[in-house]
Amino acid sequence: MSRIFCSPRAGIAAAVLGLLIMGFGICRGEMTVVLEKAVNICMECVGIG
Amino acid sequence: MDNKNKNEWKRHRIQALWALLTNSYLVGFVQGKIYRGKLxxxxxxxxxxxxxxxxxxxCPIGAMQAVIGSWNFRFAFYAAGFLMFVGALAGRFVCGWLCPFGLVQDLLHKIPFVKKIGTFKGDRLLRRLKYVILFVFVILLPMFLVDVLGQGLPYFCKYICPAGTLEGGILLVLFNKSMRSALGWLYAWKSVLLIVTVTLSVMIYRPFCKYICPLGAVYSVFNPISVFRYRVDKEKCTGCSACAKVCKMQVDPVKNANHPECVRCGACKSACPVKAITS
Structure with a gap:
Protein backbone atom coordinates (compact mmCIF):
# COMPACT_ATOMS: atom_id res chain seq x y z
CA MET A 1 0.00 0.00 0.00
CA SER A 2 2.73 2.45 1.01
CA ARG A 3 4.51 1.62 -2.26
CA ILE A 4 1.51 2.99 -4.19
CA PHE A 5 1.35 6.18 -2.11
CA CYS A 6 5.10 6.78 -2.33
CA SER A 7 5.47 6.17 -6.05
CA PRO A 8 6.11 8.89 -8.68
CA ARG A 9 2.64 8.09 -10.06
CA ALA A 10 1.18 9.38 -6.83
CA GLY A 11 3.25 12.53 -7.44
CA ILE A 12 1.79 12.99 -10.92
CA ALA A 13 -1.73 12.41 -9.61
CA ALA A 14 -1.16 14.94 -6.81
CA ALA A 15 0.24 17.48 -9.30
CA VAL A 16 -2.86 17.12 -11.50
CA LEU A 17 -5.12 17.44 -8.46
CA GLY A 18 -3.14 20.51 -7.41
CA LEU A 19 -3.72 22.07 -10.83
CA LEU A 20 -7.45 21.41 -10.56
CA ILE A 21 -7.63 22.91 -7.08
CA MET A 22 -5.62 25.90 -8.26
CA GLY A 23 -8.00 26.31 -11.22
CA PHE A 24 -10.99 26.20 -8.89
CA GLY A 25 -9.45 28.93 -6.76
CA ILE A 26 -8.74 31.07 -9.82
CA CYS A 27 -12.30 30.59 -11.10
CA ARG A 28 -13.83 31.87 -7.88
CA GLY A 29 -11.69 34.99 -8.00
CA GLU A 30 -9.00 34.35 -5.39
CA MET A 31 -6.30 35.79 -7.64
CA THR A 32 -7.83 39.25 -7.28
CA VAL A 33 -7.44 39.07 -3.51
CA VAL A 34 -3.81 37.97 -3.90
CA LEU A 35 -3.07 40.78 -6.37
CA GLU A 36 -4.77 43.38 -4.17
CA LYS A 37 -2.67 42.32 -1.19
CA ALA A 38 0.58 42.00 -3.16
CA VAL A 39 0.54 45.35 -4.98
CA ASN A 40 0.23 47.29 -1.73
CA ILE A 41 2.93 47.28 0.91
CA CYS A 42 1.93 44.66 3.47
CA MET A 43 2.42 46.55 6.72
CA GLU A 44 2.14 43.39 8.82
CA CYS A 45 4.78 41.61 6.73
CA VAL A 46 7.36 44.37 7.05
CA GLY A 47 6.64 44.86 10.73
CA ILE A 48 4.87 48.21 10.81
CA GLY A 49 1.42 47.12 11.91
CA MET B 1 37.69 22.38 -6.04
CA ASP B 2 36.32 18.95 -5.01
CA ASN B 3 33.07 17.44 -6.22
CA LYS B 4 31.09 18.48 -3.14
CA ASN B 5 32.11 22.13 -3.32
CA LYS B 6 31.56 22.25 -7.07
CA ASN B 7 27.97 21.04 -6.62
CA GLU B 8 27.40 23.44 -3.74
CA TRP B 9 28.54 26.52 -5.64
CA LYS B 10 26.56 25.44 -8.71
CA ARG B 11 23.50 25.30 -6.42
CA HIS B 12 24.26 28.72 -4.95
CA ARG B 13 24.56 30.21 -8.43
CA ILE B 14 21.15 28.81 -9.37
CA GLN B 15 19.64 30.02 -6.06
CA ALA B 16 21.08 33.51 -6.68
CA LEU B 17 19.89 33.58 -10.27
CA TRP B 18 16.38 32.55 -9.23
CA ALA B 19 16.34 35.11 -6.42
CA LEU B 20 17.37 37.78 -8.92
CA LEU B 21 14.76 36.66 -11.43
CA THR B 22 11.92 36.72 -8.90
CA ASN B 23 13.15 40.03 -7.48
CA SER B 24 13.97 41.70 -10.77
CA TYR B 25 12.11 44.97 -10.16
CA LEU B 26 15.46 46.57 -9.44
CA VAL B 27 14.18 50.15 -9.56
CA GLY B 28 12.18 49.30 -6.42
CA PHE B 29 15.41 48.85 -4.45
CA VAL B 30 16.55 52.33 -5.45
CA GLN B 31 13.25 54.14 -4.92
CA GLY B 32 11.96 52.17 -1.94
CA LYS B 33 8.76 51.24 -3.80
CA ILE B 34 7.25 47.87 -4.65
CA TYR B 35 6.24 46.43 -8.03
CA ARG B 36 2.51 46.89 -8.67
CA GLY B 37 2.08 44.98 -11.95
CA LYS B 38 -0.11 42.03 -12.95
CA LEU B 39 2.67 39.47 -12.46
CA CYS B 59 4.74 34.65 -1.62
CA PRO B 60 2.47 31.56 -1.52
CA ILE B 61 2.26 31.63 2.28
CA GLY B 62 1.34 35.32 2.21
CA ALA B 63 -1.18 34.65 -0.57
CA MET B 64 -2.75 31.83 1.40
CA GLN B 65 -3.24 34.00 4.49
CA ALA B 66 -4.52 36.91 2.40
CA VAL B 67 -7.29 34.77 0.88
CA ILE B 68 -8.18 32.86 4.06
CA GLY B 69 -8.29 36.14 5.95
CA SER B 70 -10.41 37.99 3.38
CA TRP B 71 -14.05 38.64 4.19
CA ASN B 72 -15.45 36.75 1.17
CA PHE B 73 -13.37 33.55 1.18
CA ARG B 74 -12.80 30.98 3.91
CA PHE B 75 -10.14 28.88 2.23
CA ALA B 76 -7.36 29.56 -0.28
CA PHE B 77 -7.73 27.00 -3.05
CA TYR B 78 -5.47 28.92 -5.43
CA ALA B 79 -2.46 29.00 -3.10
CA ALA B 80 -3.14 25.50 -1.72
CA GLY B 81 -3.42 24.06 -5.24
CA PHE B 82 -0.24 25.88 -6.27
CA LEU B 83 1.66 24.43 -3.30
CA MET B 84 0.28 20.98 -4.01
CA PHE B 85 1.29 21.23 -7.67
CA VAL B 86 4.82 22.45 -6.97
CA GLY B 87 5.25 20.08 -4.02
CA ALA B 88 4.09 17.06 -6.01
CA LEU B 89 6.51 17.88 -8.82
CA ALA B 90 9.57 18.96 -6.88
CA GLY B 91 9.03 18.46 -3.12
CA ARG B 92 11.65 20.26 -1.04
CA PHE B 93 13.87 20.76 -4.07
CA VAL B 94 12.32 24.25 -3.89
CA CYS B 95 13.84 24.75 -0.40
CA GLY B 96 17.28 23.70 -1.56
CA TRP B 97 17.41 25.44 -4.93
CA LEU B 98 14.69 28.07 -5.36
CA CYS B 99 14.12 29.80 -2.02
CA PRO B 100 15.82 33.18 -1.51
CA PHE B 101 15.62 32.87 2.28
CA GLY B 102 17.22 29.44 2.02
CA LEU B 103 20.10 31.01 0.11
CA VAL B 104 20.54 33.65 2.82
CA GLN B 105 20.76 30.92 5.48
CA ASP B 106 23.13 28.82 3.33
CA LEU B 107 25.52 31.76 2.99
CA LEU B 108 25.28 32.69 6.67
CA HIS B 109 26.23 29.14 7.60
CA LYS B 110 29.48 29.54 5.67
CA ILE B 111 30.65 32.09 8.26
CA PRO B 112 33.18 30.29 10.47
CA PHE B 113 32.06 29.57 14.05
CA VAL B 114 33.83 27.84 16.92
CA LYS B 115 31.46 24.90 16.99
CA LYS B 116 28.84 24.29 14.33
CA ILE B 117 25.82 22.48 15.77
CA GLY B 118 24.63 19.46 13.77
CA THR B 119 21.97 18.00 15.97
CA PHE B 120 21.01 18.33 19.62
CA LYS B 121 18.60 16.88 22.15
CA GLY B 122 15.09 17.75 21.07
CA ASP B 123 16.08 18.50 17.48
CA ARG B 124 13.70 15.91 15.98
CA LEU B 125 10.80 17.11 18.12
CA LEU B 126 11.49 20.76 17.34
CA ARG B 127 11.28 20.01 13.62
CA ARG B 128 7.57 19.30 14.10
CA LEU B 129 7.07 22.91 15.16
CA LYS B 130 6.84 24.01 11.52
CA TYR B 131 3.68 21.91 11.07
CA VAL B 132 2.11 23.53 14.14
CA ILE B 133 3.02 26.97 12.75
CA LEU B 134 1.49 26.06 9.38
CA PHE B 135 -1.81 24.97 10.90
CA VAL B 136 -2.10 27.57 13.63
CA PHE B 137 -0.61 30.77 12.19
CA VAL B 138 -1.18 30.28 8.45
CA ILE B 139 -4.57 28.54 8.44
CA LEU B 140 -6.51 28.53 11.73
CA LEU B 141 -5.85 32.02 13.11
CA PRO B 142 -6.56 33.92 9.84
CA MET B 143 -9.65 31.72 9.45
CA PHE B 144 -11.16 32.10 12.93
CA LEU B 145 -9.56 35.06 14.68
CA VAL B 146 -11.34 37.68 12.60
CA ASP B 147 -12.64 41.23 13.03
CA VAL B 148 -16.29 42.32 12.78
CA LEU B 149 -16.09 42.25 8.97
CA GLY B 150 -14.82 38.69 9.03
CA GLN B 151 -11.27 39.61 8.04
CA GLY B 152 -8.28 37.85 9.57
CA LEU B 153 -4.70 39.05 9.72
CA PRO B 154 -1.72 37.29 8.14
CA TYR B 155 -0.57 36.10 11.58
CA PHE B 156 2.50 34.22 10.36
CA CYS B 157 3.76 37.21 8.35
CA LYS B 158 2.96 39.62 11.15
CA TYR B 159 4.40 37.84 14.16
CA ILE B 160 6.86 35.21 12.93
CA CYS B 161 8.30 35.63 9.43
CA PRO B 162 11.78 37.21 9.46
CA ALA B 163 11.94 37.10 5.63
CA GLY B 164 9.53 40.04 5.39
CA THR B 165 11.72 42.10 7.70
CA LEU B 166 14.88 41.23 5.80
CA GLU B 167 13.54 41.45 2.26
CA GLY B 168 11.01 44.22 2.72
CA GLY B 169 11.05 45.89 6.13
CA ILE B 170 14.65 47.08 6.31
CA LEU B 171 14.79 48.55 2.79
CA LEU B 172 11.34 50.15 2.83
CA VAL B 173 11.91 51.73 6.23
CA LEU B 174 15.31 52.98 5.07
CA PHE B 175 13.78 54.74 2.05
CA ASN B 176 10.46 55.97 3.44
CA LYS B 177 10.41 58.72 6.04
CA SER B 178 6.70 58.20 6.74
CA MET B 179 7.27 54.52 7.47
CA ARG B 180 10.14 55.32 9.79
CA SER B 181 7.87 57.49 11.86
CA ALA B 182 5.38 54.60 12.19
CA LEU B 183 7.85 52.14 13.71
CA GLY B 184 6.83 50.52 16.97
CA TRP B 185 7.06 47.40 19.11
CA LEU B 186 6.17 45.10 16.19
CA TYR B 187 9.16 46.26 14.16
CA ALA B 188 11.37 45.80 17.20
CA TRP B 189 9.98 42.28 17.76
CA LYS B 190 10.50 41.32 14.13
CA SER B 191 14.02 42.77 14.15
CA VAL B 192 14.82 40.62 17.20
CA LEU B 193 13.47 37.56 15.37
CA LEU B 194 15.62 38.40 12.36
CA ILE B 195 18.74 38.84 14.49
CA VAL B 196 18.05 35.51 16.25
CA THR B 197 17.53 33.77 12.89
CA VAL B 198 20.72 35.26 11.44
CA THR B 199 22.77 34.34 14.52
CA LEU B 200 21.38 30.80 14.68
CA SER B 201 22.00 30.34 10.94
CA VAL B 202 25.71 30.80 11.54
CA MET B 203 25.68 28.01 14.14
CA ILE B 204 22.97 25.67 12.83
CA TYR B 205 22.34 24.81 9.19
CA ARG B 206 19.05 26.41 8.03
CA PRO B 207 17.30 26.73 11.42
CA PHE B 208 14.34 28.56 9.91
CA CYS B 209 13.78 25.80 7.31
CA LYS B 210 14.17 23.04 9.87
CA TYR B 211 11.96 24.38 12.65
CA ILE B 212 9.78 27.27 11.54
CA CYS B 213 9.02 27.47 7.81
CA PRO B 214 5.40 26.57 6.94
CA LEU B 215 6.33 26.40 3.26
CA GLY B 216 8.93 23.76 4.04
CA ALA B 217 6.27 21.97 6.08
CA VAL B 218 3.94 21.78 3.07
CA TYR B 219 6.66 20.67 0.67
CA SER B 220 7.99 18.09 3.16
CA VAL B 221 4.65 16.29 3.05
CA PHE B 222 5.08 15.87 -0.72
CA ASN B 223 8.77 14.86 -0.59
CA PRO B 224 8.06 11.09 -0.45
CA ILE B 225 5.81 11.21 -3.55
CA SER B 226 7.34 14.02 -5.59
CA VAL B 227 8.14 13.34 -9.24
CA PHE B 228 11.67 14.69 -8.76
CA ARG B 229 13.21 12.25 -6.29
CA TYR B 230 16.40 10.57 -5.20
CA ARG B 231 17.06 6.89 -5.74
CA VAL B 232 19.66 4.75 -4.01
CA ASP B 233 21.02 1.80 -5.95
CA LYS B 234 21.19 -0.76 -3.14
CA GLU B 235 23.45 -3.01 -5.21
CA LYS B 236 26.06 -0.28 -5.69
CA CYS B 237 25.78 1.04 -2.12
CA THR B 238 28.62 -0.14 0.12
CA GLY B 239 27.02 1.15 3.32
CA CYS B 240 29.93 3.50 4.03
CA SER B 241 27.53 6.22 5.35
CA ALA B 242 29.43 8.99 3.54
CA CYS B 243 26.06 10.37 2.39
CA ALA B 244 24.57 10.47 5.90
CA LYS B 245 27.71 12.08 7.35
CA VAL B 246 27.69 14.90 4.79
CA CYS B 247 23.95 15.70 5.10
CA LYS B 248 23.42 18.99 6.91
CA MET B 249 19.72 18.22 7.38
CA GLN B 250 20.69 15.03 9.27
CA VAL B 251 19.03 12.66 6.81
CA ASP B 252 20.32 9.19 5.98
CA PRO B 253 19.52 8.71 2.27
CA VAL B 254 20.14 4.97 2.45
CA LYS B 255 17.37 4.57 5.03
CA ASN B 256 15.02 7.00 3.26
CA ALA B 257 16.14 8.73 0.07
CA ASN B 258 13.03 10.91 0.03
CA HIS B 259 12.83 11.84 3.69
CA PRO B 260 10.56 14.84 4.45
CA GLU B 261 13.57 16.80 5.76
CA CYS B 262 15.69 16.34 2.59
CA VAL B 263 16.04 19.64 0.69
CA ARG B 264 17.63 17.91 -2.32
CA CYS B 265 20.82 19.91 -2.01
CA GLY B 266 22.72 17.07 -3.67
CA ALA B 267 25.54 16.90 -1.10
CA CYS B 268 24.90 13.17 -0.63
CA LYS B 269 25.10 12.54 -4.36
CA SER B 270 28.46 14.28 -4.58
CA ALA B 271 29.79 12.51 -1.49
CA CYS B 272 28.90 9.00 -2.60
CA PRO B 273 32.15 7.30 -3.69
CA VAL B 274 30.32 4.75 -5.87
CA LYS B 275 27.67 7.10 -7.30
CA ALA B 276 24.85 5.02 -5.87
CA ILE B 277 22.53 8.00 -5.40
CA THR B 278 20.79 9.34 -8.49
CA SER B 279 17.86 11.65 -9.15
Whole structure:
Protein backbone atom coordinates (compact mmCIF):
# COMPACT_ATOMS: atom_id res chain seq x y z
CA MET A 1 0.00 0.00 0.00
CA SER A 2 2.73 2.45 1.01
CA ARG A 3 4.51 1.62 -2.26
CA ILE A 4 1.51 2.99 -4.19
CA PHE A 5 1.35 6.18 -2.11
CA CYS A 6 5.10 6.78 -2.33
CA SER A 7 5.47 6.17 -6.05
CA PRO A 8 6.11 8.89 -8.68
CA ARG A 9 2.64 8.09 -10.06
CA ALA A 10 1.18 9.38 -6.83
CA GLY A 11 3.25 12.53 -7.44
CA ILE A 12 1.79 12.99 -10.92
CA ALA A 13 -1.73 12.41 -9.61
CA ALA A 14 -1.16 14.94 -6.81
CA ALA A 15 0.24 17.48 -9.30
CA VAL A 16 -2.86 17.12 -11.50
CA LEU A 17 -5.12 17.44 -8.46
CA GLY A 18 -3.14 20.51 -7.41
CA LEU A 19 -3.72 22.07 -10.83
CA LEU A 20 -7.45 21.41 -10.56
CA ILE A 21 -7.63 22.91 -7.08
CA MET A 22 -5.62 25.90 -8.26
CA GLY A 23 -8.00 26.31 -11.22
CA PHE A 24 -10.99 26.20 -8.89
CA GLY A 25 -9.45 28.93 -6.76
CA ILE A 26 -8.74 31.07 -9.82
CA CYS A 27 -12.30 30.59 -11.10
CA ARG A 28 -13.83 31.87 -7.88
CA GLY A 29 -11.69 34.99 -8.00
CA GLU A 30 -9.00 34.35 -5.39
CA MET A 31 -6.30 35.79 -7.64
CA THR A 32 -7.83 39.25 -7.28
CA VAL A 33 -7.44 39.07 -3.51
CA VAL A 34 -3.81 37.97 -3.90
CA LEU A 35 -3.07 40.78 -6.37
CA GLU A 36 -4.77 43.38 -4.17
CA LYS A 37 -2.67 42.32 -1.19
CA ALA A 38 0.58 42.00 -3.16
CA VAL A 39 0.54 45.35 -4.98
CA ASN A 40 0.23 47.29 -1.73
CA ILE A 41 2.93 47.28 0.91
CA CYS A 42 1.93 44.66 3.47
CA MET A 43 2.42 46.55 6.72
CA GLU A 44 2.14 43.39 8.82
CA CYS A 45 4.78 41.61 6.73
CA VAL A 46 7.36 44.37 7.05
CA GLY A 47 6.64 44.86 10.73
CA ILE A 48 4.87 48.21 10.81
CA GLY A 49 1.42 47.12 11.91
CA MET B 1 37.69 22.38 -6.04
CA ASP B 2 36.32 18.95 -5.01
CA ASN B 3 33.07 17.44 -6.22
CA LYS B 4 31.09 18.48 -3.14
CA ASN B 5 32.11 22.13 -3.32
CA LYS B 6 31.56 22.25 -7.07
CA ASN B 7 27.97 21.04 -6.62
CA GLU B 8 27.40 23.44 -3.74
CA TRP B 9 28.54 26.52 -5.64
CA LYS B 10 26.56 25.44 -8.71
CA ARG B 11 23.50 25.30 -6.42
CA HIS B 12 24.26 28.72 -4.95
CA ARG B 13 24.56 30.21 -8.43
CA ILE B 14 21.15 28.81 -9.37
CA GLN B 15 19.64 30.02 -6.06
CA ALA B 16 21.08 33.51 -6.68
CA LEU B 17 19.89 33.58 -10.27
CA TRP B 18 16.38 32.55 -9.23
CA ALA B 19 16.34 35.11 -6.42
CA LEU B 20 17.37 37.78 -8.92
CA LEU B 21 14.76 36.66 -11.43
CA THR B 22 11.92 36.72 -8.90
CA ASN B 23 13.15 40.03 -7.48
CA SER B 24 13.97 41.70 -10.77
CA TYR B 25 12.11 44.97 -10.16
CA LEU B 26 15.46 46.57 -9.44
CA VAL B 27 14.18 50.15 -9.56
CA GLY B 28 12.18 49.30 -6.42
CA PHE B 29 15.41 48.85 -4.45
CA VAL B 30 16.55 52.33 -5.45
CA GLN B 31 13.25 54.14 -4.92
CA GLY B 32 11.96 52.17 -1.94
CA LYS B 33 8.76 51.24 -3.80
CA ILE B 34 7.25 47.87 -4.65
CA TYR B 35 6.24 46.43 -8.03
CA ARG B 36 2.51 46.89 -8.67
CA GLY B 37 2.08 44.98 -11.95
CA LYS B 38 -0.11 42.03 -12.95
CA LEU B 39 2.67 39.47 -12.46
CA UNK B 40 1.88 39.64 -8.77
CA UNK B 41 -1.20 37.56 -9.52
CA UNK B 42 1.23 34.66 -9.66
CA UNK B 43 2.87 32.92 -6.73
CA UNK B 44 6.56 32.08 -6.65
CA UNK B 45 7.56 28.69 -5.22
CA UNK B 46 9.88 29.97 -2.46
CA UNK B 47 9.46 32.18 0.60
CA UNK B 48 9.73 35.59 -1.05
CA UNK B 49 7.88 38.45 0.65
CA UNK B 50 5.70 40.36 -1.80
CA UNK B 51 6.62 43.55 -0.01
CA UNK B 52 10.26 43.13 -1.01
CA UNK B 53 10.93 46.15 -3.28
CA UNK B 54 12.19 43.86 -6.04
CA UNK B 55 9.53 41.13 -5.84
CA UNK B 56 7.65 40.51 -9.07
CA UNK B 57 5.55 37.61 -7.74
CA UNK B 58 3.63 36.71 -4.60
CA CYS B 59 4.74 34.65 -1.62
CA PRO B 60 2.47 31.56 -1.52
CA ILE B 61 2.26 31.63 2.28
CA GLY B 62 1.34 35.32 2.21
CA ALA B 63 -1.18 34.65 -0.57
CA MET B 64 -2.75 31.83 1.40
CA GLN B 65 -3.24 34.00 4.49
CA ALA B 66 -4.52 36.91 2.40
CA VAL B 67 -7.29 34.77 0.88
CA ILE B 68 -8.18 32.86 4.06
CA GLY B 69 -8.29 36.14 5.95
CA SER B 70 -10.41 37.99 3.38
CA TRP B 71 -14.05 38.64 4.19
CA ASN B 72 -15.45 36.75 1.17
CA PHE B 73 -13.37 33.55 1.18
CA ARG B 74 -12.80 30.98 3.91
CA PHE B 75 -10.14 28.88 2.23
CA ALA B 76 -7.36 29.56 -0.28
CA PHE B 77 -7.73 27.00 -3.05
CA TYR B 78 -5.47 28.92 -5.43
CA ALA B 79 -2.46 29.00 -3.10
CA ALA B 80 -3.14 25.50 -1.72
CA GLY B 81 -3.42 24.06 -5.24
CA PHE B 82 -0.24 25.88 -6.27
CA LEU B 83 1.66 24.43 -3.30
CA MET B 84 0.28 20.98 -4.01
CA PHE B 85 1.29 21.23 -7.67
CA VAL B 86 4.82 22.45 -6.97
CA GLY B 87 5.25 20.08 -4.02
CA ALA B 88 4.09 17.06 -6.01
CA LEU B 89 6.51 17.88 -8.82
CA ALA B 90 9.57 18.96 -6.88
CA GLY B 91 9.03 18.46 -3.12
CA ARG B 92 11.65 20.26 -1.04
CA PHE B 93 13.87 20.76 -4.07
CA VAL B 94 12.32 24.25 -3.89
CA CYS B 95 13.84 24.75 -0.40
CA GLY B 96 17.28 23.70 -1.56
CA TRP B 97 17.41 25.44 -4.93
CA LEU B 98 14.69 28.07 -5.36
CA CYS B 99 14.12 29.80 -2.02
CA PRO B 100 15.82 33.18 -1.51
CA PHE B 101 15.62 32.87 2.28
CA GLY B 102 17.22 29.44 2.02
CA LEU B 103 20.10 31.01 0.11
CA VAL B 104 20.54 33.65 2.82
CA GLN B 105 20.76 30.92 5.48
CA ASP B 106 23.13 28.82 3.33
CA LEU B 107 25.52 31.76 2.99
CA LEU B 108 25.28 32.69 6.67
CA HIS B 109 26.23 29.14 7.60
CA LYS B 110 29.48 29.54 5.67
CA ILE B 111 30.65 32.09 8.26
CA PRO B 112 33.18 30.29 10.47
CA PHE B 113 32.06 29.57 14.05
CA VAL B 114 33.83 27.84 16.92
CA LYS B 115 31.46 24.90 16.99
CA LYS B 116 28.84 24.29 14.33
CA ILE B 117 25.82 22.48 15.77
CA GLY B 118 24.63 19.46 13.77
CA THR B 119 21.97 18.00 15.97
CA PHE B 120 21.01 18.33 19.62
CA LYS B 121 18.60 16.88 22.15
CA GLY B 122 15.09 17.75 21.07
CA ASP B 123 16.08 18.50 17.48
CA ARG B 124 13.70 15.91 15.98
CA LEU B 125 10.80 17.11 18.12
CA LEU B 126 11.49 20.76 17.34
CA ARG B 127 11.28 20.01 13.62
CA ARG B 128 7.57 19.30 14.10
CA LEU B 129 7.07 22.91 15.16
CA LYS B 130 6.84 24.01 11.52
CA TYR B 131 3.68 21.91 11.07
CA VAL B 132 2.11 23.53 14.14
CA ILE B 133 3.02 26.97 12.75
CA LEU B 134 1.49 26.06 9.38
CA PHE B 135 -1.81 24.97 10.90
CA VAL B 136 -2.10 27.57 13.63
CA PHE B 137 -0.61 30.77 12.19
CA VAL B 138 -1.18 30.28 8.45
CA ILE B 139 -4.57 28.54 8.44
CA LEU B 140 -6.51 28.53 11.73
CA LEU B 141 -5.85 32.02 13.11
CA PRO B 142 -6.56 33.92 9.84
CA MET B 143 -9.65 31.72 9.45
CA PHE B 144 -11.16 32.10 12.93
CA LEU B 145 -9.56 35.06 14.68
CA VAL B 146 -11.34 37.68 12.60
CA ASP B 147 -12.64 41.23 13.03
CA VAL B 148 -16.29 42.32 12.78
CA LEU B 149 -16.09 42.25 8.97
CA GLY B 150 -14.82 38.69 9.03
CA GLN B 151 -11.27 39.61 8.04
CA GLY B 152 -8.28 37.85 9.57
CA LEU B 153 -4.70 39.05 9.72
CA PRO B 154 -1.72 37.29 8.14
CA TYR B 155 -0.57 36.10 11.58
CA PHE B 156 2.50 34.22 10.36
CA CYS B 157 3.76 37.21 8.35
CA LYS B 158 2.96 39.62 11.15
CA TYR B 159 4.40 37.84 14.16
CA ILE B 160 6.86 35.21 12.93
CA CYS B 161 8.30 35.63 9.43
CA PRO B 162 11.78 37.21 9.46
CA ALA B 163 11.94 37.10 5.63
CA GLY B 164 9.53 40.04 5.39
CA THR B 165 11.72 42.10 7.70
CA LEU B 166 14.88 41.23 5.80
CA GLU B 167 13.54 41.45 2.26
CA GLY B 168 11.01 44.22 2.72
CA GLY B 169 11.05 45.89 6.13
CA ILE B 170 14.65 47.08 6.31
CA LEU B 171 14.79 48.55 2.79
CA LEU B 172 11.34 50.15 2.83
CA VAL B 173 11.91 51.73 6.23
CA LEU B 174 15.31 52.98 5.07
CA PHE B 175 13.78 54.74 2.05
CA ASN B 176 10.46 55.97 3.44
CA LYS B 177 10.41 58.72 6.04
CA SER B 178 6.70 58.20 6.74
CA MET B 179 7.27 54.52 7.47
CA ARG B 180 10.14 55.32 9.79
CA SER B 181 7.87 57.49 11.86
CA ALA B 182 5.38 54.60 12.19
CA LEU B 183 7.85 52.14 13.71
CA GLY B 184 6.83 50.52 16.97
CA TRP B 185 7.06 47.40 19.11
CA LEU B 186 6.17 45.10 16.19
CA TYR B 187 9.16 46.26 14.16
CA ALA B 188 11.37 45.80 17.20
CA TRP B 189 9.98 42.28 17.76
CA LYS B 190 10.50 41.32 14.13
CA SER B 191 14.02 42.77 14.15
CA VAL B 192 14.82 40.62 17.20
CA LEU B 193 13.47 37.56 15.37
CA LEU B 194 15.62 38.40 12.36
CA ILE B 195 18.74 38.84 14.49
CA VAL B 196 18.05 35.51 16.25
CA THR B 197 17.53 33.77 12.89
CA VAL B 198 20.72 35.26 11.44
CA THR B 199 22.77 34.34 14.52
CA LEU B 200 21.38 30.80 14.68
CA SER B 201 22.00 30.34 10.94
CA VAL B 202 25.71 30.80 11.54
CA MET B 203 25.68 28.01 14.14
CA ILE B 204 22.97 25.67 12.83
CA TYR B 205 22.34 24.81 9.19
CA ARG B 206 19.05 26.41 8.03
CA PRO B 207 17.30 26.73 11.42
CA PHE B 208 14.34 28.56 9.91
CA CYS B 209 13.78 25.80 7.31
CA LYS B 210 14.17 23.04 9.87
CA TYR B 211 11.96 24.38 12.65
CA ILE B 212 9.78 27.27 11.54
CA CYS B 213 9.02 27.47 7.81
CA PRO B 214 5.40 26.57 6.94
CA LEU B 215 6.33 26.40 3.26
CA GLY B 216 8.93 23.76 4.04
CA ALA B 217 6.27 21.97 6.08
CA VAL B 218 3.94 21.78 3.07
CA TYR B 219 6.66 20.67 0.67
CA SER B 220 7.99 18.09 3.16
CA VAL B 221 4.65 16.29 3.05
CA PHE B 222 5.08 15.87 -0.72
CA ASN B 223 8.77 14.86 -0.59
CA PRO B 224 8.06 11.09 -0.45
CA ILE B 225 5.81 11.21 -3.55
CA SER B 226 7.34 14.02 -5.59
CA VAL B 227 8.14 13.34 -9.24
CA PHE B 228 11.67 14.69 -8.76
CA ARG B 229 13.21 12.25 -6.29
CA TYR B 230 16.40 10.57 -5.20
CA ARG B 231 17.06 6.89 -5.74
CA VAL B 232 19.66 4.75 -4.01
CA ASP B 233 21.02 1.80 -5.95
CA LYS B 234 21.19 -0.76 -3.14
CA GLU B 235 23.45 -3.01 -5.21
CA LYS B 236 26.06 -0.28 -5.69
CA CYS B 237 25.78 1.04 -2.12
CA THR B 238 28.62 -0.14 0.12
CA GLY B 239 27.02 1.15 3.32
CA CYS B 240 29.93 3.50 4.03
CA SER B 241 27.53 6.22 5.35
CA ALA B 242 29.43 8.99 3.54
CA CYS B 243 26.06 10.37 2.39
CA ALA B 244 24.57 10.47 5.90
CA LYS B 245 27.71 12.08 7.35
CA VAL B 246 27.69 14.90 4.79
CA CYS B 247 23.95 15.70 5.10
CA LYS B 248 23.42 18.99 6.91
CA MET B 249 19.72 18.22 7.38
CA GLN B 250 20.69 15.03 9.27
CA VAL B 251 19.03 12.66 6.81
CA ASP B 252 20.32 9.19 5.98
CA PRO B 253 19.52 8.71 2.27
CA VAL B 254 20.14 4.97 2.45
CA LYS B 255 17.37 4.57 5.03
CA ASN B 256 15.02 7.00 3.26
CA ALA B 257 16.14 8.73 0.07
CA ASN B 258 13.03 10.91 0.03
CA HIS B 259 12.83 11.84 3.69
CA PRO B 260 10.56 14.84 4.45
CA GLU B 261 13.57 16.80 5.76
CA CYS B 262 15.69 16.34 2.59
CA VAL B 263 16.04 19.64 0.69
CA ARG B 264 17.63 17.91 -2.32
CA CYS B 265 20.82 19.91 -2.01
CA GLY B 266 22.72 17.07 -3.67
CA ALA B 267 25.54 16.90 -1.10
CA CYS B 268 24.90 13.17 -0.63
CA LYS B 269 25.10 12.54 -4.36
CA SER B 270 28.46 14.28 -4.58
CA ALA B 271 29.79 12.51 -1.49
CA CYS B 272 28.90 9.00 -2.60
CA PRO B 273 32.15 7.30 -3.69
CA VAL B 274 30.32 4.75 -5.87
CA LYS B 275 27.67 7.10 -7.30
CA ALA B 276 24.85 5.02 -5.87
CA ILE B 277 22.53 8.00 -5.40
CA THR B 278 20.79 9.34 -8.49
CA SER B 279 17.86 11.65 -9.15
Missing amino acids: KNLCVPGLNCYSCPGAVGS
